[in-house]
Each structure stands twice: as C-alpha cells, then as structure tokens.
Amino acid sequence: MLNLSSLSQSCVKCAKCVPSCTIYQINRDEVTSPRGFVDLLGVYDKKNINLDRNLKNIFESCFLCTTCTTICPQKIDTAAMIQKSRIDIAQKYGIAWYKKVYFYLLKHRKIMDFVFSLTSFVAPCVFKKNDDRLRSRFSISSFGKRSIFPFQKKSFLQTYKGLIESKHKDSIGQDSKNLDSRIENLIDTPHSNCNKLISKSALLFPPLTNSSYKKPHFISFRLIKDAKPYEKNSKTILRNKKVAIFIGCLSNYNYTQVGESLLFILDKLGIDVLIPKQECCGAPAYFTGDIKSVIFLIKKNIELFESFFDEIDAMIIPEATCAAMIMVDWKHSLSYCEDSKHWIKRLEALLPKIHMATEYLYNQTNLLEILKTYNKKDIKITYHDPCHAKKVLNIAKEPRAFIEANYNLLEMKECDRCCGFGGVSIQSEKYHLAYNAGIPKAKNILDSGASIVSAECSACRMQLNNALDNQQANIVFKHPLELVRESLRC
Ligand code: SF4
Numbered sequence: 001m002l003n004l005s006s007l008s009q010s011c012v013k014c015a016k017c018v019p020s021c022t023i024y025q026i027n028r029d030e031v032t033s034p035r036g037f038v039d040l041l042g043v044y045d046k047k048n049i050n051l052d053r054n055l056k057n058i059f060e061s062c063f064l065c066t067t068c069t070t071i072c073p074q075k076i077d078t079a080a081m082i083q084k085s086r087i088d089i090a091q092k093y094g095i096a097w098y099k100k101v102y103f104y105l106l107k108h109r110k111i112m113d114f115v116f117s118l119t120s121f122v123a124p125c126v127f128k129k130n131d132d133r134l135r136s137r138f139s140i141s142s143f144g145k146r147s148i149f150p151f152q153k154k155s156f157l158q159t160y161k162g163l164i165e166s167k168h169k170d171s172i173g174q175d176s177k178n179l180d181s182r183i184e185n186l187i188d189t190p191h192s193n194c195n196k197l198i199s200k201s202a203l204l205f206p207p208l209t210n211s212s213y214k215k216p217h218f219i220s221f222r223l224i225k226d227a228k229p230y231e232k233n234s235k236t237i238l239r240n241k242k243v244a245i246f247i248g249c250l251s252n253y254n255y256t257q258v259g260e261s262l263l264f265i266l267d268k269l270g271i272d273v274l275i276p277k278q279e280c281c282g283a284p285a286y287f288t289g290d291i292k293s294v295i296f297l298i299k300k301n302i303e304l305f306e307s308f309f310d311e312i313d314a315m316i317i318p319e320a321t322c323a324a325m326i327m328v329d330w331k332h333s334l335s336y337c338e339d340s341k342h343w344i345k346r347l348e349a350l351l352p353k354i355h356m357a358t359e360y361l362y363n364q365t366n367l368l369e370i371l372k373t374y375n376k377k378d379i380k381i382t383y384h385d386p387c388h389a390k391k392v393l394n395i396a397k398e399p400r401a402f403i404e405a406n407y408n409l410l411e412m413k414e415c416d417r418c419c420g421f422g423g424v425s426i427q428s429e430k431y432h433l434a435y436n437a438g439i440p441k442a443k444n445i446l447d448s449g450a451s452i453v454s455a456e457c458s459a460c461r462m463q464l465n466n467a468l469d470n471q472q473a474n475i476v477f478k479h480p481l482e483l484v485r486e487s488l489r490c
C-alpha cells in the first residue's frame with residue numbers, strides 16, 4: 001500500500017510536473033497541481049489537516065491522467081496517491097446515490113443489460129443521434145447542450161458469446177484484390193527457392209479483372225505453405241490461435257462497432273475468438289474511491305478468467321482504460337483487501353496473457369504486413385493518445401502503424417495532451433473541468449486538418465465527441481480497429 005508521507009517527502013519541488021498537468025492548465029493554481037497535491041497529501045497523511053469539504057474538492061479535481069507521473073524525475077505516482085485519498089473521501093462522505101446505482105448495475109450485468117436496452121428506447125426523446133453520439137435536444141447545464149455515448153438495444157456480450165471460429169483458418173486473410181501486390185512482395189523476399197515456387201503459383205492465377213474483385217475469394221495458405229512466405233517477417237504463425245476478448249463496458253453497451261471490428265479482423269487473420277463471461281473491470285468505481293465494488297469486480301473477473309485461460313493464447317482488450325485498469329490498477333486495488341497476497345498472486349499468473357488489442361495485433365500477428373498490401377486512401381486522420389495507453393502502458397506506435405498503413409496520418413499538436421474525460425465524478429459533478437479541458441484538445445484536432453480523429457479508448461471518444469461538438473467541428477471519431485476493418489474491406 002502507498003505511503004503518502006514518504007512519497008510526499010521524496011518530492012524535490014522541481015515543478016517539472018506542473019505546466020502539463022491537466023487541472024493546472026485549467027485552474028492555473030499551484031494548489032491544484034501535482035506538486036500541490038503531493039504536498040497536501042503528505043500533510044493530510046500526517047493528520048495535520050482535516051479532510052474537510054475544501055480538501056475533498058481539491059483532491060476530486062485531479063483528472064487521474066498520470067501525465068505528471070511520466071514527467072516526475074522522482075517517479076512519484078501522484079495519480080495513485082490521489083486515488084488513495086478518494087477511498088478516504090468515499091468512506092467519510094459516502095458515494096452519491098446515482099453513482100451507487102451505477103456501480104450496483106456494473107456488478108449486476110443482467111440488470112444493466114435491461115436498463116441500457118430500455119434507455120435505448122427512451123434516449124431519442126432527450127437526445128438527437130448524430131453518427132456515434134447523442135446530442136441533447138435542450139441545454140442541460142450552463143455550458144449548453146451536451147453529447148454523450150449512444151445506447152444500443154442489445155449489448156456486444158448479448159450478441160456474441162462463446163467460441164467463434166475463424167472462417168479463414170486456412171487462409172492468409174487476403175482477398176483476391178491484392179493478390180498481385182502480395183505476390184510481388186513475396187518475390188522480393190531473399191528466399192530463392194521460395195521465389196521459384198511463388199512465381200509458379202502466380203502462373204496458376206489468371207490476371208485479375210475488376211469483375212473478379214466483386215466476389216472476394218481466399219487464397220489457400222496450403223498452396224504456398226512450403227514456401228512459408230510469412231515466416232521470415234511474421235512474429236507468429238496465425239493458424240490455430242485462440243484469443244479471448246475483454247470488451248469493456250463502453251464498447252459493450254455503447255460503441256459495439258469496436259468489438260465487431262475486432263471480430264472481423266481476428267476472423268481475417270484466421271484466429272479463433274472466445275467471448276467469455278466477464279464483468280466490468282471496475283475502473284469507474286476505482287476512480288470514485290468505491291474500493292469495495294472494485295475488489296468485488298476484480299475477484300469475480302479473476303475467477304472467471306481462470307476458468308478459460310488455459311484454453312487461450314491471449315486475452316485482448318480494445319479499450320485503454322480497461323487495459324490499464326486490469327494490467328496496472330488491479331494490483332493497486334488488491335493491496336487494499338485483506339487477502340491481498342493470495343489475490344495478487346492469482347492475478348500475476350494471468351497478466352502475461354493480457355494485452356491491449358493494437359499491441360497484440362502489432363506484436364503477435366502479421367496484420368501490419370497484410371494491411372500494407374492494401375491501397376492507401378486519401379483520408380486524413382489524426383491520432384489522440386489516450387493517457388491510459390501511452391502514459392500507463394506505453395502504447396502509441398502500434399495504433400499509428402495500423403492507421404499509417406492505409407491512411408494519411410497527420411499528427412496533431414500535443415497529441416498526448418489529456419482529453420479531459422476524468423471519470424464519472426468529473427463528468428457528473430465537475431463538468432466545467434471536462435468542458436474546459438476539452439477546448440484546447442478540440443482545437444488541436446481541428447488545426448491538424450484531419451477529417452477523422454482516432455483513439456483506442458471509448459472514454460476519450462465520448463469526451464472528444466462532446467468537445468468537438470461544442471466547437472461545432474464536423475470531425476468524425478473512429479477507433480483504430482474500425483479503421484483497420486474498413487481498410488480490410490476495400
Ligand atoms: S494525474 Fe493529471 S490532473 Fe492529476 S495531478 Fe497528475 S497531471 Fe494533474
């Protein structure tokens with residue numbers, strides 16, 4: 001468990017963390033800056049200051065974006081320290097009724113399924129649908145109208161269950177359109193025997209005409225199996241792989257196209273998919289300090305994962321926040337339970353197989369090589385680095401590589417600046433902070449000249465959509481996996 005006093009003492013007051021802090025950039029006040037938080041947390045831990053409403057308000061204004069942690073020369077994890085104070089806040093002041101309801105639903109998936117389904121019928125009365133967002137019909141705060149996530153009649157996990165076998169296990173995930181370029185690529189490889197064989201194979205196929213593109217057919221992997229054309233470059237053999245998907249609540253209930261894109265890509269790669277029973281990762285409750293709910297969800301998930309982990313090669317997560325929660329913050333959270341050692345040991349046995357989706361696809365499959373055989377489109381895309389992907393898990397080049405393969409990638413200014421989502425409390429009780437954090441981000445996206453913004457995180461998606469709508473910017477959001485799917489469909 002974190003020792004706030006000793007962490008606070010290790011701060012050398014260099015202020016390197018201050019200028020890029022999300023809340024400092026809004027308030028311009030040392031009190032709500034990482035250096036200020038660290039100082040106050042040390043004083044609070046020594047019981048020299050009461051956790052009164054003023055201090056509660058200060059600690060609740062941190063976005064938990066972890067920007068400061070990546071900059072601090074002392075490696076002080078201010079976000080984790082603030083997180084600890086949130087547990088104390090929840091214990092002293094309780095949790096707002098609507099958050100209690102929300103966390104109750106997170107722990108009871110069947111009821112949540114029903115509530116979200118019901119909401120999908122009611123939502124059009126209050127919100128107007130525009131692409132992947134719902135814009136309120138009326139001003140619902142002093143900041144005017146607001147965009148939120150859409151609601152689906154049926155969640156991803158209600159639609160897809162159990163084992164989904166790839167239809168392309170004996171293919172290389174290629175359609176006939178790219179046969180020519182693919183063969184060219186293969187001939188460029190230094191395997192001379194392989195070249196002969198491939199040249200022969202190429203003769204077996206008649207020249208492709210436009211009409212032959214209409215019906216995609218799949219090249220048999222067996223035909224050129226002996227040449228093993230992909231073995232030199234690919235990091236793994238795709239056939240017979242089986243991965244599980246951990247979908248995350250926003251992709252499950254709101255942005256179901258993310259999971260569907262992942263299913264499409266894995267199918268193309270010849271990888272079998274297991275959609276297991278799973279619970280929320282607990283991130284919303286974690287950021288709010290409801291540690292009981294978090295531990296309940298972690299333990300339930302660990303038990304569920306253990307029941308199928310021997311059968312799979314990996315479990316992949318297309319959501320930065322859920323991935324960081326499971327891969328990093330579950331361990332923090334478990335340190336608060338009585339039998340922490342036992343549960344941390346069980347968690348550590350699972351972690352080697354858990355990956356964020358683009359990281360897995362980049363390092364463990366030849367998806368990038370396949371994408372490079374497809375045409376590049378003249379569509380301008382800019383990529384926003386979700387804090388939980390880049391700052392917590394160090395994942396940034398992977399989604400960019402997939403986008404760059406088939407699109408025109410334009411980097412925005414401050415691509416890793418926090419979007420300002422901040423979690424349930426910031427979105428509900430301190431919306432003015434989320435609103436203000438979103439303004440410079442939306443401007444940077446607009447200035448990039450892109451027509452699409454992408455990020456591997458649905459929380460960023462909701463925040464960016466709202467920020468862009470507030471700036472009347474006509475820019476569409478697409479998850480990198482949606483972009484990959486669209487590339488593979490061409
Ligand atoms: S986690 Fe983000 S908002 Fe909080 S102190 Fe650090 S940089 Fe500032």
Ligand code: SF4
Nearest residue numbers: 011012014015017072
């Ligand atoms: S960067 Fe680290 S050491 Fe420097 S002031 Fe911030 S928290 Fe303290």
